[in-house]
Amino acid sequence: MKEISLTDNAVRNHEELFPNHESKLQMTDPEFIELFDNWAFDEVIRQSKLDVRTRVLMILGSTIAAQALGEFKVMVGAALNVGLTPVEIKETLYQSVPYVGMAKVFDFLHATNEVLKNRGISLPLPGQTTTTPETRFNNGVAVQKAIFGDVIERMRQQSPTDEWHIQDFLSANCFGDYYTRNGLDARTRELLTFVFLISIGGCEPQVKAHVTGNLRIGNDRERLIDVVTQLLPYIGYPRSLNALRIIDEVVPFVNTALGQ
Numbered sequence: 001m002k003e004i005s006l007t008d009n010a011v012r013n014h015e016e017l018f019p020n021h022e023s024k025l026q027m028t029d030p031e032f033i034e035l036f037d038n039w040a041f042d043e044v045i046r047q048s049k050l051d052v053r054t055r056v057l058m059i060l061g062s063t064i065a066a067q068a069l070g071e072f073k074v075m076v077g078a079a080l081n082v083g084l085t086p087v088e089i090k091e092t093l094y095q096s097v098p099y100v101g102m103a104k105v106f107d108f109l110h111a112t113n114e115v116l117k118n119r120g121i122s123l124p125l126p127g128q129t130t131t132t133p134e135t136r137f138n139n140g141v142a143v144q145k146a147i148f149g150d151v152i153e154r155m156r157q158q159s160p161t162d163e164w165h166i167q168d169f170l171s172a173n174c175f176g177d178y179y180t181r182n183g184l185d186a187r188t189r190e191l192l193t194f195v196f197l198i199s200i201g202g203c204e205p206q207v208k209a210h211v212t213g214n215l216r217i218g219n220d221r222e223r224l225i226d227v228v229t230q231l232l233p234y235i236g237y238p239r240s241l242n243a244l245r246i247i248d249e250v251v252p253f254v255n256t257a258l259g260q
Helices: 008-017 030-046 052-065 068-079 086-100 102-118 136-148 149-157 161-179 186-200 203-219 221-235 237-257
Strands: none
Touching: 008 030, 008 068, 008 161, 030 221, 052 086, 052 102, 052 136, 052 149, 052 186, 068 086, 068 102, 068 186, 086 161, 086 186, 102 136, 136 149, 136 161, 136 186, 136 203, 161 186, 186 203, 186 221, 186 237, 203 221, 203 237
């Protein structure tokens, strides 16, 4: 059998996420593991300024959107290993529902509960809701405006009357129910939304909107490109290049509008 030659960085970075892990693929696919691990766990990570917790959280979100359940379960363990809390992991799952859909998140919720229970973590976790049925709509609109600006009001006004309920759902449900929760701050939630959309693929209009939202809320071009770079091994080149094209298109326009 071919002896695998992994760089010190690749070994160290892999061990940080998966301590004492014995890879079955090293036995069955040694050449592939050598080329992939040296790239994904060394070269790619060397390009990043993200802290390890943020990097793993973004990868975790991406595996949800990509419907990579096996990889997701492994990454939940990695998330706990690098210090992400059970609440942060669960909030990432909840945040994905408005974008990925409950039908695709259902199995991931159960998989997360299984991993947490195996780690001795009691469920349910402490509640993170900050709104009530009476406040969720207004609070959601406030979050939308904080992220996207006054365009939200124009979007609502210009929507056909038979679609007003969808706009109401966006405000009360997507933003009022989810973005207002504790456990993750607004910048992290908006960055995760960007991750969900580019990992799903085919959501270019929404990606453009959320690149704008990220820029307005403080996640600059460097951070967005860093996130795309770290997701590249997990979502592939086509979706990564599509995301970069949108960043290149949107950033100059938004920076000009913000006077930067």
